[in-house]
Amino acid sequence: MGDWKTITVPVLSSDSKNILSYTSEKKISPTSMNSQVLRLSLPSSKNMHSFFSAFCTEENLEQSISYIDRELTTLGFPSIYAESKGKELNLVSIINCMNELLVLQHKNLRAQEEVEMQHMKLGSDMDHLQNCYAKLKEQLELSKREIVGLQERDRQLQSKNRNLHQLLKNEKDEVQKLQNIISSRATQYNHDMKRKEREYNKLKERLHQLVMNKKDKKIAMEILNCVGRADGKRGAWRTDKTEARNEEEMYKVLLSDYEQRQKQLLLENAELKKVLQQMKKDIISLLPPQKQKPKEKSEDGLVLSDQEEDIGELNKENMWELSCETVREQLTNSIRKQWRMLKNHVEKLDNQVSRGHSGALNEKDVISREDHELETEKLELEIQQCKEMIKTQQQLLQQQLTCDDDTTLLLQDCYLLEERERLQEEWRLFREQKKNFEKERKSFTEAAIRLGLERKAFEEDRGAWLKHQFLTMTADCNNSNATTPSSEPDIRLMKSASRQRKPPSVLSAPVSAEPCQTSQYIAQNSVASEKPAADNMPNLWVESDDKEETE
Amino acid sequence: ASCVQHRLVVRDASSLQLLQLYTCLDQIQYIEWSSDSLFILCALYKRGIVQVWSLEQPAWHCRIDEGSAGLVASCWSPDGRHILNTTEFHLRITVWSLCTKSVSYIKYPKACQQGVVFTKDGRYMAVAERRDCKDFISIFVCRNWQLLRHFDTETQDLSGIEWAPNGCVLAAWDTCLEYKVLLYSLDGRLLSSFRAYEWPLGVKSIAWSPSSQFLAIGSFDEKVRILNHVTWKKITELDHPATIASKKTIVYKEVEKSPTVDTQRLSFPPTRELASSLFSTQSKYDISQVPVSLQYVKPVADRANPKVGVGMLAFSADNYFLATKNDNIPNAVWIWDIRRLKLSVVLEQLSTIQCFQWDPCQPRLAVCTGTSRVYLWSPAGCMVVQVPGEGDFQIVSLSWHSSGDSMVLLSKDNFCVCYLEREEV
Numbered sequence: 004m005g006d007w008k009t010i011t012v013p014v015l016s017s018d019s020k021n022i023l024s025y026t027s028e029k030k031i032s033p034t035s036m037n038s039q040v041l042r043l044s045l046p047s048s049k050n051m052h053s054f055f056s057a058f059c060t061e062e063n064l065e066q067s068i069s070y071i072d073r074e075l076t077t078l079g080f081p082s083i084y085a086e087s088k089g090k091e092l093n094l095v096s097i098i099n100c101m102n103e104l105l106v107l108q109h110k111n112l113r114a115q116e117e118v119e120m121q122h123m124k125l126g127s128d129m130d131h132l133q134n135c136y137a138k139l140k141e142q143l144e145l146s147k148r149e150i151v152g153l154q155e156r157d158r159q160l161q162s163k164n165r166n167l168h169q170l171l172k173n174e175k176d177e178v179q180k181l182q183n184i185i186s187s188r189a190t191q192y193n194h195d196m197k198r199k200e201r202e203y204n205k206l207k208e209r210l211h212q213l214v215m216n217k218k219d220k221k222i223a224m225e226i227l228n229c230v231g232r233a234d235g236k237r238g239a240w241r242t243d244k245t246e247a248r249n250e251e252e253m254y255k256v257l258l259s260d261y262e263q264r265q266k267q268l269l270l271e272n273a274e275l276k277k278v279l280q281q282m283k284k285d286i287i288s289l290l291p292p293q294k295q296k297p298k299e300k301s302e303d304g305l306v307l308s309d310q311e312e313d314i315g316e317l318n319k320e321n322m323w324e325l326s327c328e329t330v331r332e333q334l335t336n337s338i339r340k341q342w343r344m345l346k347n348h349v350e351k352l353d354n355q356v357s358r359g360h361s362g363a364l365n366e367k368d369v370i371s372r373e374d375h376e377l378e379t380e381k382l383e384l385e386i387q388q389c390k391e392m393i394k395t396q397q398q399l400l401q402q403q404l405t406c407d408d409d410t411t412l413l414l415q416d417c418y419l420l421e422e423r424e425r426l427q428e429e430w431r432l433f434r435e436q437k438k439n440f441e442k443e444r445k446s447f448t449e450a451a452i453r454l455g456l457e458r459k460a461f462e463e464d465r466g467a468w469l470k471h472q473f474l475t476m477t478a479d480c481n482n483s484n485a486t487t488p489s490s491e492p493d494i495r496l497m498k499s500a501s502r503q504r505k506p507p508s509v510l511s512a513p514v515s516a517e518p519c520q521t522s523q524y525i526a527q528n529s530v531a532s533e534k535p536a537a538d539n540m541p542n543l544w545v546e547s548d549d550k551e552e553t554e
Numbered sequence: 555a556s557c558v559q560h561r562l563v564v565r566d567a568s569s570l571q572l573l574q575l576y577t578c579l580d581q582i583q584y585i586e587w588s589s590d591s592l593f594i595l596c597a598l599y600k601r602g603i604v605q606v607w608s609l610e611q612p613a614w615h616c617r618i619d620e621g622s623a624g625l626v627a628s629c630w631s632p633d634g635r636h637i638l639n640t641t642e643f644h645l646r647i648t649v650w651s652l653c654t655k656s657v658s659y660i661k662y663p664k665a666c667q668q669g670v671v672f673t674k675d676g677r678y679m680a681v682a683e684r685r686d687c688k689d690f691i692s693i694f695v696c697r698n699w700q701l702l703r704h705f706d707t708e709t710q711d712l713s714g715i716e717w718a719p720n721g722c723v724l725a726a727w728d729t730c731l732e733y734k735v736l737l738y739s740l741d742g743r744l745l746s747s748f749r750a751y752e753w754p755l756g757v758k759s760i761a762w763s764p765s766s767q768f769l770a771i772g773s774f775d776e777k778v779r780i781l782n783h784v785t786w787k788k789i790t791e792l793d794h795p796a797t798i799a800s801k802k803t804i805v806y807k808e809v810e811k812s813p814t815v816d817t818q819r820l821s822f823p824p825t826r827e828l829a830s831s832l833f834s835t836q837s838k839y840d841i842s843q844v845p846v847s848l849q850y851v852k853p854v855a856d857r858a859n860p861k862v863g864v865g866m867l868a869f870s871a872d873n874y875f876l877a878t879k880n881d882n883i884p885n886a887v888w889i890w891d892i893r894r895l896k897l898s899v900v901l902e903q904l905s906t907i908q909c910f911q912w913d914p915c916q917p918r919l920a921v922c923t924g925t926s927r928v929y930l931w932s933p934a935g936c937m938v939v940q941v942p943g944e945g946d947f948q949i950v951s952l953s954w955h956s957s958g959d960s961m962v963l964l965s966k967d968n969f970c971v972c973y974l975e976r977e978e979v
Contacts, residue, residue, distance in 0.1 A: 185753075193710070197687040204686075211645050214623050249695045249702055256677070257740050260722040264784075 068092065075100050279338055286341040290348055555594055556969060557582040562596055562607065567955065570971060576607045584627075588634035589676070593652075595637055597628040604628050604637060606652070618650050632676025632696055640670075647681065649699060658699050664689065668714040672696065673721035678740065680724050682712050691715060691726060693742065703742035709734060713757070720766040723783070727757045727771075730859075735760070735771055737786055746786035750779055755860075761867035761876075768892070772864030776880050780895070790895045794864065794880035794888060796850040798900060805842040806936050807902045808929070837904065837927065839936050848883045848902060868910065870917045877919055879907050887921055889931065901931060909951040915958035922949040928963055928972060941970060 059067040072082055080100045084093060359372065555564045560581050564574040576596075584597040596605045602625040606616040624642025631638060631649070639648045644665040649658040663669055664682035672679050676696055683690040689712040693703040711729040718725065723745065728734040733756030735748045748771070755774035762769055768789075769781045778792040798805060853860040866879040875898070876890045884906040891898040903923045910921040921929040926947040928939045941947045947965050954961045960973045 200684075200687050207643055207645050210643065214621075214641075214645070245698060246700060249698075249700055252695075253678070253702060253740055257722055260720055268784075 080104075276334070279334060283334075283338050283341055286338070286345050290341070290344055555585060555587065557585050557596065562594065564594070564609065567960070567971070568973075574607075574609065574612055576612075578605050579603060586628070586630055588630050589632055590634045593630075593634065595628060595630060597625060599625050601625075604639060606637070616652065620648070623648075629670070631679070632672050636699075638670065644669075660692070660694075662690075664712060666711075666713050668716065671715050671717050671724075673717045674719050675721055677721065678702065678717075680715050680717065682715050682726070684712070691724070691738065691742075693724075693740070705738070705742040707736055707738075708744075708747070709736065714760070716760055716762060718762050718766040718769075718783075719764055723766065725760060725762070725769055727760055730756045730758065730774060732756055733773060735769075735781075737769075748779075748781060748786065748788070750788070751775070755863070758863045758865055758881075759867045761869055763869045763873050763876075763892070764871055765873045767873070768869075770867050770869070770876055770878075772867045772878060774860075774863035776863055776882060778864050778867065778876070778878055778890075780876075792876075792878070792888075792890055792895075792897070794878070794883065796883060797845055797847040798897070799845040800897065801844055803844065803897045803900060805844065805846045805900045805902060806839045806931075807842045807846075808837050808904050808938070809840045810837045810904065837938055839901075839929075839938060842902070846900075846902075848886050848900070850883055853882065866907075866910065868912055868919075870912045870919070871914050872917050875912075875917055875919075877910055877912065879910070885923075887919070887931075889919065899931065899936075901929065901936065903929065908949070911952060911954055911961075913954050913958045914956055918958070920952055920954065920961055922952050922963065924948050924950060928952065928961075939972065941972075 072084060076082055080103060081096050082093070084091065555562060557563065560578045562574075562576040562578060562582065562585065563572065564576075565571060566573055578596050578598060580598045580601045580603070582596045583599045586595050586597075588594070592609055594607050594609070596607070597603075598605070602620040602623065604618040604620075604625070606618070608614040618637060618639065620639055620641055623645065625639055626642050626644065627640040629638050630636070635652045637650045637652070639650065640646075640663060641648065644663050647660040647663045647670065649660065651657070660681055660683075662683045662685050664684045666682060669682040670679065679694045679696050681692045681694065683692055689707045689709050691703075691705060691707055691712075692701055694700065695702050707726055709726065709728040710732050713727055713729045715724055715726045717723075722740050724738045724740070726736045726738065728736075733750050733752070733754075735757060737745045737747070739745050750771075750773065757771055757773050759772040760769065761772075767783050769783070770778050771781070772778045776794045778794075779788050780790050780792070781787060782789045851861065853862045861881040861884070863881055864878050865881045866877075868877045869875070869892075870877070874892055876892055878888045878890065880886070880888065885903045887901040887903075887907055887910055888897060889899040889901070890896065901921065903921070905923045905925055908922050908924050910919055912919055916932065918930060918932045921931070923929070926941045926949065928941065928949055930937055930939060941949065941963065947963075947968065947970065949963045949965055951964045952961055953964070958974075960971055963970050963972055
């Protein structure tokens with residue numbers, strides 16, 4: 004290409020030169036021109052020059068121009084001659100043709116380049132594909148070899164397996180054979196044993212005969228005197244009766260044993276039945292009360308009603324005693340049904356719980372979950388607090404325990420001293436109180452004594468006053484008899500009232516801390532005052548005074 | 555009562571004071587008290603003579619001579635007035651009556667481990683027989699020795715029979731080559747037959763529970779199978795593995811305590827007591843932590859009657875416990891709680907267990923292992939009791955008194971009585 008360019012440059016600079024060069028080209032060989040154009044391997048510039056000069060010379064100029072014209076026209080280009088003038092060259096058309104040819108040339112060069120590029124690409128693709136092909140071939144080889152190897156192994160293992168199976172079969176056969184041998188030997192031994200035993204029996208028989216026949220005097224029992232039977236009864240002859248009795252006794256023994264066992268079994272049965280009934284009741288109580296919706300749960304309702312009927316039937320007391328098949332079956336069937344219902348119920352609950360854990364669609368579940376979580380958090384907090392408390396307490400305990408001996412002793416002493424002081428204080432208080440009490444008691448007693456004395460004086464005064472009154476009254480009575488019975492009670496009432504009035508005034512002095520004693524005094528006085536005999540009053544009073552004093 | 559050579563010595567049980575002394579003609583092989591404790595029979599197998607002595611009248615004597623028939627075994631009947639002698643080669647069993655001086659014969663008795671058994675109340679006697687190579691069982695009424703029932707058993711070679719304590723069921727088991735236990739009712743009907751497995755060695759020992767509710771079958775495969783009396787089917791299998799892993803069982807292990815010797819008190823020549831105390835080792839029980847692996851003895855494969863399997867079975871008197879011994883693990887006693895059907899205690903001793911027996915009144919087990927110590931176990935605990943004395947007293951077997959207050963410990967040449975004090979309530 005470079006060669007062409009160098010060629011074209013001088014060509015463009017001067018037309019004549021161009022023409023010359025072109026003609027030289029054409030001169031070489033018109034047949035080879037096309038091939039020159041198409042040829043990739045470019046001839047050297049020297050050759051070009053030679054070609055350029057070879058084609059067109061000064062002699063054959065017109066020929067070459069006409070030849071070029073013909074070629075161009077055959078190629079489709081416009082003629083280079085001027086219009087109808089002949090031999091005059093149309094420069095414009097020549098330049099156009101040249102331009103066209105250059106454009107063509109460029110196109111061709113580009114096409115060539117592209118083709119070369121494609122060629123290279125294809126070449127590299129081919130190389131790549133060839134490499135791949137080679138690798139794949141290798142891999143194929145490898146895998147083929149592997150397959151062959153594995154097949155070999157498989158074959159070997161299968162043959163081993165077959166061998167082992169064969170061995171196993173052989174062993175089994177051997178075992179079977181040995182077992183057969185053993186059994187045959189066993190029968191043989193048995194047979195031999197039997198034969199030997201028969202011989203032995205014969206010998207024994209013979210010996211027995213000999214022994215019996217000898218009528219040995221030696222075979223005898225020498226006994227000083229016969230001993231009585233253990234149970235004191237006489238021996239019985241062997242008769243059918245005794246035999247029958249033996250049989251009877253034997254059967255009795257057997258029967259008693261069976262009866263005992265049956266009793267035990269009955270007891271066991273009764274207990275088990277009770278347990279079953281209880282279980283049934285428990286199961287019924289565990290099951291949730293089923294609402295009897297007629298549409299949905301009609302079946303369940305029916306079942307329930309059946310069960311209830313069953314329950315009703317079986318809970319009757321008399322049914323327990325029967326142990327016939329039907330009752331037993333009913334009981335077990337009902338328990339099985341209940342158990343199944345309970346199982347279903349528990350399964351439902353489990354499902355609910357699992358749904359509650361996993362799903363969050365149902366609001367209720369979500370809320371409950373949240374509540375649950377809150378509660379768990381609260382509980383955890385509580386647990387933590389408790390733990391902390393426990394820790395602190397433990398620490399305190401530890402401190403206490405791990406104190407030095409001295410400090411512990413001191414502490415103990417301190418505690419003891421504290422306690423002692425407290426106790427002493429309390430003792431003091433107690434003693435003070437005791438003293439106070441003593442004082443009060445003394446004062447009370449004094450007051451009581453004074454009271455008594457005062458009362459005595461008072462009573463004496465009263466007595467005197469009453470005497471005086473009485474005397475005056477008798478004087479009045481002598482005057483008027485009718486008024487005495489009514490006046491006496493009045494007088495008595497008056498007296499009692501006055502008496503009652505007086506003791507409170509007398510007794511207001513002492514401390515009120517002894518109300519019970521004073522009330523007793525009052526009671527005594529009132530009791531004494533209500534006694535009817537007027538004459539006996541002074542005596543009674545004296546008695547009451549005595550009583551009071553002794554109190 | 556004890557016999558020394560040809561003399562029979564009778565002592566009082568509580569004071570061991572000599573009460574009577576009888577002399578027999580020859581060396582005594584076997585003695586037995588009658589059921590009312592009035593008579594003692596002394597069997598002299600070599601001479602074929604049985605001599606009977608009375609306790610009330612020392613002058614009374616009785617001698618039964620089998621003569622050329624020979625004597626292999628002898629025992630009392632439950633009423634205490636008849637003696638059953640088994641002649642040599644098990645030709646026949648002769649029933650001698652002390653009251654009537656009469657004789658009866660039972661022909662074709664079977665020569666097996668336990669061929670003649672009496673019911674607990676002494677009413678019936680079952681005898682295993684074999685005629686024409688077939689096993690039979692005959693049931694006799696002891697009162698008048700009449701044959702009640704005679705039936706054949708489906709056993710190859712009947713090895714033993716045992717009455718249930720209630721006297722209504724008879725268990726019969728086959729030889730150890732065949733595992734088969736047959737249960738017959740008193741009237742001879744076959745109630746049930748039990749077969750655990752077919753080929754390996756079968757039943758080794760059998761025991762009834764005192765209430766007749768359970769039948770424990772110990773077999774050569776180191777397992778005990780317990781049948782119940784209602785259906786005669788197996789209710790459980792008790793296994794005796796060499797390793798105990800369950801946390802609920804208590805394992806008591808006998809541990810030797812080294813004797814403490816006060817060196818100051820040593821004197822020369824050493825006194826007898828000192829010597830004995832030096833050489834007699836003390837031991838005590840320790841509780842081992844589970845899991846415990848017990849001493850396992852592999853049995854010799856090609857000998858007959860191998861020391862494998864459960865060889866000793868005993869129920870306690872209150873029916874709560876079952877004591878077993880697995881001959882593979884000869885140093886251990888396994889105590890099972892019957893109420894829970896679980897292993898409750900294992901006693902591991904230092905030497906092989908020789909014998910154990912339950913107290914007839916309380917749930918107390920006494921074990922002896924051939925040393926001079928007797929081991930007692932009760933649900934409250936267990937203890938080791940040393941037999942005091944000079945020299946070695948190797949206890950070979952023991953036997954409880956029927957009141958449960960004392961027991962007799964037997965060694966080869968001596969015996970001693972161990973008294974147990976009752977706790978004052």
